[in-house]
Amino acid sequence: MPRRRAVRLTVIVAAVVVLILAAGSAATVWVVRRPLPQTTGTIELPGLDAEVDVVRDDQGVPQITADTSADLFRAQGFVHAQDRFFEMDYRRHVTAGRLSELVGENEDALAADKVIRTFGWRSVAEQEWPLLEASTRDYLTAYAEGVNAYLDTRSPESLAVEYTVLGLQVEVEQPEAWDPIDSLAWLKAMAWDLRGNYDKELARATSYAAVRDVARIDELFPAYPQDLNAPILSELATAEASATTDAAATDAAPANATETSAVDAAAVDLASSALQASVQAAEDALAAVPHLLGAGEGIGSNSWVVGGEHTASGKPLLANDPHLDISAPGIWAQVGLHCRTVTADCPFDVAGFSFAGFPGVVVGHNDQLAWGITNLGADVTDFFIERIAGGQYLVDGERVDLTTRTETIEVNGGDDVELTVESTGHGPIISGVLTDTNSARVSPLPDGAPAGVYEISLGWTALTPGRTADAVFAMDLAHDADDIAAAAASFDVPSQNIVFATTDGHIGYQAPGRIPVRAAVEGGPVPSNGTWPRPGWDSRYDWQGFVDAADMPAAIDPPQGYIVAANQAVTPAGVGPFLTADWDYGYRAQRIDDLVAERVEAGTPIDTAAMSEIALDDANPYAEVLVPTLLDMQLDSDFDRTGQDLLRGWDGRSTTDSAAAVYFAAVWSNLLELTFWDDLPANSRPDGGSRWLEVVRGMLDRPDDPWWDDRTTVGVVEGRNEILTQALTSARNELTVELGKTTSDWSWGKLHVAAPQHAVLGGEAAPELVRRLVNPTPRAVAGGSSIVNATSWDAAQDSYAVTSAPSMRMVVDLDDLDASTWVTLTGSSGHPASSHYSDQLGPWAAGETFAWPFTAGAVDDAARDRLTLQPGA
Numbered sequence: 035m036p037r038r039r040a041v042r043l044t045v046i047v048a049a050v051v052v053l054i055l056a057a058g059s060a061a062t063v064w065v066v067r068r069p070l071p072q073t074t075g076t077i078e079l080p081g082l083d084a085e086v087d088v089v090r091d092d093q094g095v096p097q098i099t100a101d102t103s104a105d106l107f108r109a110q111g112f113v114h115a116q117d118r119f120f121e122m123d124y125r126r127h128v129t130a131g132r133l134s135e136l137v138g139e140n141e142d143a144l145a146a147d148k149v150i151r152t153f154g155w156r157s158v159a160e161q162e163w164p165l166l167e168a169s170t171r172d173y174l175t176a177y178a179e180g181v182n183a184y185l186d187t188r189s190p191e192s193l194a195v196e197y198t199v200l201g202l203q204v205e206v207e208q209p210e211a212w213d214p215i216d217s218l219a220w221l222k223a224m225a226w227d228l229r230g231n232y233d234k235e236l237a238r239a240t241s242y243a244a245v246r247d248v249a250r251i252d253e254l255f256p257a258y259p260q261d262l263n264a265p266i267l268s269e270l271a272t273a274e275a276s277a278t279t280d281a282a283a284t285d286a287a288p289a290n291a292t293e294t295s296a297v298d299a300a301a302v303d304l305a306s307s308a309l310q311a312s313v314q315a316a317e318d319a320l321a322a323v324p325h326l327l328g329a330g331e332g333i334g335s336n337s338w339v340v341g342g343e344h345t346a347s348g349k350p351l352l353a354n355d356p357h358l359d360i361s362a363p364g365i366w367a368q369v370g371l372h373c374r375t376v377t378a379d380c381p382f383d384v385a386g387f388s389f390a391g392f393p394g395v396v397v398g399h400n401d402q403l404a405w406g407i408t409n410l411g412a413d414v415t416d417f418f419i420e421r422i423a424g425g426q427y428l429v430d431g432e433r434v435d436l437t438t439r440t441e442t443i444e445v446n447g448g449d450d451v452e453l454t455v456e457s458t459g460h461g462p463i464i465s466g467v468l469t470d471t472n473s474a475r476v477s478p479l480p481d482g483a484p485a486g487v488y489e490i491s492l493g494w495t496a497l498t499p500g501r502t503a504d505a506v507f508a509m510d511l512a513h514d515a516d517d518i519a520a521a522a523a524s525f526d527v528p529s530q531n532i533v534f535a536t537t538d539g540h541i542g543y544q545a546p547g548r549i550p551v552r553a554a555v556e557g558g559p560v561p562s563n564g565t566w567p568r569p570g571w572d573s574r575y576d577w578q579g580f581v582d583a584a585d586m587p588a589a590i591d592p593p594q595g596y597i598v599a600a601n602q603a604v605t606p607a608g609v610g611p612f613l614t615a616d617w618d619y620g621y622r623a624q625r626i627d628d629l630v631a632e633r634v635e636a637g638t639p640i641d642t643a644a645m646s647e648i649a650l651d652d653a654n655p656y657a658e659v660l661v662p663t664l665l666d667m668q669l670d671s672d673f674d675r676t677g678q679d680l681l682r683g684w685d686g687r688s689t690t691d692s693a694a695a696v697y698f699a700a701v702w703s704n705l706l707e708l709t710f711w712d713d714l715p716a717n718s719r720p721d722g723g724s725r726w727l728e729v730v731r732g733m734l735d736r737p738d739d740p741w742w743d744d745r746t747t748v749g750v751v752e753g754r755n756e757i758l759t760q761a762l763t764s765a766r767n768e769l770t771v772e773l774g775k776t777t778s779d780w781s782w783g784k785l786h787v788a789a790p791q792h793a794v795l796g797g798e799a800a801p802e803l804v805r806r807l808v809n810p811t812p813r814a815v816a817g818g819s820s821i822v823n824a825t826s827w828d829a830a831q832d833s834y835a836v837t838s839a840p841s842m843r844m845v846v847d848l849d850d851l852d853a854s855t856w857v858t859l860t861g862s863s864g865h866p867a868s869s870h871y872s873d874q875l876g877p878w879a880a881g882e883t884f885a886w887p888f889t890a891g892a893v894d895d896a897a898r899d900r901l902t903l904q905p906g907a
Contacts, residue, residue: 066807066867069194071116073899078906079112081179085904088113089897093884094862094870097370097893103169103380104176106371107393109903111180111212114367118390118864119184120194121363122216123209124793125391128324129219130156131443137794138204138446145322145468151441152319152455152462153226153497159218161499170504174214177393181212195866199795199804204446217392218503221527224389225496227327227358228528231565231616232320232415234725237718239313239567243305244715253741255565255616256728258603263620264627265603266531266543267589302419302559302569309419309488313567315465316417316490317717322468324793327358327365333838334601334618335408336649336822338626339533339541341595342848346639349849350535353645354397354406355840357824362790362810363871364859365841370893371395371510384510385888387842387856390864394506397844399854399888402513404846405534408599412529412549413563413614414495416577418460418570423486427458428571434459458491460570465490491570493577495548500526505546515542515590522546523583529613531599537848542590543597545604549581549613565615581611595634598627619724621655621820629822642855645845650881651822654695656702657686659731664701667759676777677766688818690783696773696834697780699818700765703829705730708757708764712745722829724820783814785834788825788879790860790872810860810872813879815839823881843883852892855883 073090086100086109096113100106114122127136131151133143163171190197190206197206234255242251260268303309327333335356342348358365366387371394373380386398397407426433436456443451456463466489501524508521509532518534522544525532529547555562555574562568568575587604589597602620604613629648633640661681669675677697684694706720709730720726733739737754744752773780789812791797796809815836817823825839839859847853857878863870877884887896 065191065198066195068192069188069865070868071865073116073901076902076904079108079180079183079903080906081108081176081183082903082905085902088901088903089893090862090899090901091887091896092898093368093874094868094899095368095370096862097372097385097887097897099372099374099890099893101374101380103373103382104172106373106380106382107173107176108180108183110369110371110388110393111177111182112184112903113180113369114177114388114390115181115184115193115212117862118363118367119181119209120196121864122181122212122391123194125220125223125326126212126216128326129159129216129223131441133324134443134445134448134451136446137200139448142322144443144445144451146324147443148451148453148467149319149322149464151443151453152464152467153222153492153494154455154462155222155226156215156219158497158499159215159222162218162501162503163215165499165501167501167504167507170507171214173393173507174217174503177217178212178214185209185211194864195807196795220389220391221502222496223326225502225527226323227325227333228409228530229415229494229496230411230413230529230614232417234616235415235417235565235567236313236317236320238565239304240310240317240715241718243310244718245713246305250740253732254729255725256732258607258617259619259728260603260607263602263624265605265620266597266599266623267587267592267605269592269594304560304567312419312465312488312490313417314717315467315469316492318469319464319467325359326793333357333359333409334411334622334824335406336600336622336626336824336840337406337408337531337533338598338600338630338645338648339406339535339596340630340640340645341535341541341591342539343595344630344634344640345849346641347847347849349537349539349847350404350541351640351642351645351848352399352404352406352533352535352541352846353649353844354408354533355649355824355843356397356407356409357826357838358841360788360790360836360839360841360859362792362796362808362860363864364790364861364874365389366858368842368856368858368862369395370888372890372893376401381511385886386844387858392506394510396506396509397842399846399851400510400512401537401851401888403517403534403536404848405509405512405518405532406599406844407530407532409601410529410531410545410547410604411601411614411617412547413565413616414527414529414548414550416460416493416550416552416564417567418458418491418493418575419567420458420460420463420489420491420570421486422463422489427489428486429459430571430573436463456489458570460576461492461494461497463489463491490567493550495550495580496527498526498548500524500548502526515540515544515588518542518544519583519588522586531601531604533597533599535846535848537851539848540591541595541597542588543592543599544588545586545613546583547586549586549611550577551579551581552612553578563612563615585611587611596630598623598630600626619728619820621724621727622822622824625651625653625655625822642845642847642853646843646855646881646883649822649840649843649845650816652688652816652818654686654688654698654818654821656727656820657681657684657698659727659734660702661686661698663734663754664758664762667755667762669759669762674763674766677769678762680777680780687816688782688786688821688823689816690781690786690814692782693777693780695782695818696785697765697769697777699782699786699827699834700768701761703834704764704768705757705761706829708744708760709733709741713741719830722819723826726829727820782816786815786818786825786827786836787812788815788836788839788875789813790875792866808866810875813875815879816881840878843878844886845883851888852886854886854888856886857883
């Protein structure tokens with residue numbers, strides 16, 4: 035049963051590396067272990083005002099204590115460089131469109147560089163620098179000084195073993211000094227992977243070319259099921275809090291929309307070969323961008339906060355587990371940042387999860403407030419169809435000059451590559467980046483104009499300079515709801531749900547983000563709510579501004595005493611500002627809500643153990659929807675019925691040892707293939723996430739729905755029962771090949787495996803011994819897509835392997851911060867030879883967490899290694 039395979043960037047490593055690693059000699063051990071940092075004793079760090087203490091616990095997590103904010107972040111930069119500099123260097127090469135400088139002549143790297151240079155991430159970051167608070171610039175500068183102090187003491191080979199491996203293929207020079215802009219550019223990569231519905235917008239367009247029926251396409255993107263899965267703020271009446279309304283739910287334009295005339299508005303044929311060629315070229319370009327945080331349906335998060343009236347301690351509890359890519363090293367770097375004496379000049383006392391390459395803590399808690407984040411999924415991107423000819427594009431009947439610039443991409447060991455970037459008023463043109471303009475994209479233009487082409491430009495809020503960096507430090511210092519709201523006002527991209535709790539007993543929710551306002555276009559050729567590509571030549575479809583931060587949804591101490599934010603709809607339909615039409619469909623969120631509500635209604639106090647138990651829940655919502663109907667199907671043979679019988683009495687949980695769970699996953703995968711592959715293009719095949727569960731849920735009550743019919747069977751019209759029966763039998767045959775004839779030998783964990791992979795050296799193009807060095811041992815895991823324990827897999831691929839997962843798990847106890855718990859996907863170190871490279875992976879897979887010391891006494895008690903950083907010349 036063929037499925038699409040994900041393509042990862044890899045580097046062909048010289049065969050001599052295999053010999054080096056296979057030798058097993060003392061020299062080999064020295065090469066691999068040489069980059070490990072000093073974590074005890076004393077080191078001079080130039081620029082420090084006073085000594086800084088760095089202690090590490092049994093997991094190697096650093097806790098940093100300093101007298102000044104500058105010293106604190108200078109030390110954080112030094113420690114990040116100690117533990118993860120290659121990861122930082124890789125990230126800055128990606129975000130600057132300079133990956134080819136690092137890895138050499140590589141088709142994937144060059145494609146990534148072209149697209150990211152077209153986006154202009156680095157340029158936007160440079161424009162953000164003067165917009166930031168002076169204190170933020172000081173923190174970023176001190177951090178860079180710490181990184182550079184470490185670089186000054188090390189050669190490339192002693193910074194990371196990756197440089198040794200790359201050096202066998204390309205020229206490896208001393209890494210250039212870290213610049214504060216390198217940190218800001220990283221925020222663009224974060225925003226890119228966590229943007230909203232861009233993939234669904236393009237999927238509608240490409241699917242339409244095959245189906246040519248808007249109503250049928252709409253069936254594949256059903257409305258959020260608010261009667262089934264509650265929005266985050268379902269109990270709150272926030273309609274009057276916003277002056278902007280849902281453009282998809284009303285005929286009136288938003289109050290701040292600008293009326294413009296329609297020009298040639300009807301001329302959008304999404305099924306035309308010319309336009310589809312442009313859309314496909316745009317998709318190819320976007321697919322070339324490396325995902326540093328993750329991609330696909332599984333990218334999301336769970337977070338929930340419970341008020342003290344429902345907890346054992348009488349104080350709030352907060353849990354968070356962002357669902358991101360499973361990489362090695364893991365995405366997060368745990369850290370504690372403590373001013374020795376908290377004052378106005380040194381106000382930080384915070385711990386949590388940071389990004390190597392950026393100072394501060396992104397998710398965690400300070401001494402008075404804890405916060406978690408989940409992807410809000412707001413629609414912050416739009417694709418504009420542009421009509422272009424002779425260096426100009428069409429707007430309201432007028433031809434406007436394109437903006438152009440030239441980028442030079444340096445290739446390590448190869449020739450420079452020149453790239454011309456073109457932009458319209460909507461954003462950069464992406465369809466021509468990897469595919470040259472050609473006759474396949476010829477577009478109609480007004481009489482007398484030269485022949486033109488369709489191109490696709492990208493409108494994205496992150497390409498407007500913003501102040502997200504300010505928001506990171508504001509969150510680190512937040513003490514109450516007002517502080518969170520102030521931080522959110524600067525948190526431009528990516529748009530996230532923020533849940534928070536305070537030590538004085540409050541819980542709350544805040545939605546941040548720069549959200550475009552779209553006019554309600556009457557009589558236009560495509561919907562105006564951001565769900566389809568927009569005609570760039572009709573200015574009525576231009577963004578009309580952004581939602582005011584004061585109008586973004588928020589709540590404090592809701593009556594039910596808890597808040598769940600897990601990527602579902604934020605407010606009831608038509609309430610508050612329009613955020614998106616493409617939410618996660620809320621099955622994870624509703625399950626968390628139900629589990630909390632059960633305890634509340636039973637009067638069972640919730641503690642940290644209960645919060646962790648909820649995070650690991652593996653109840654499968656797909657089973658609840660599908661199994662009753664699957665059991666009604668009549669199978670002809672005993673062999674096939676032995677598979678179906680696994681579903682009888684199944685508790686619906688996707689545990690690692692469950693034979694029913696793996697059979698059900700195979701049935702689901704086959705069902706999607708049999709139902710939709712004959713109708714949809716390959717790049718729009720179902721990934722099996724929550725949207726497809728909602729689609730199929732609706733179709734079960736329509737046994738003769740045309741989607742059930744397999745168009746490849748001539749003269750036969752299949753209905754629901756035929757497809758479900760085929761899915762049951764195909765799954766039985768598939769697993770017989772994969773796992774054996776006897777169903778008692780089957781288990782979900784044999785196929786559902788989390789295998790973190792190194793971004794550069796971990797792919798199939800690298801020699802096996804290199805992969806063994808940099809890729810941790812895969813682990814069987816429970817859970818699945820749209821399950822609370824969100825170890826997602828992609829039904830469009832030929833594997834049940836995990837594609838994204840909880841990148842960390844944390845539970846914060848606001849009564850006793852030292853009683854909080856945390857775990858990250860792999861470990862605290864980025865060095866493959868370190869004992870902390872993957873020492874948390876096994877416990878993570880088993881659902882275990884570690885103690886999270888915070889106060890000075892607890893940090894001291896947990897210390898295993900002690901390092902003193904001293905002022906140096």
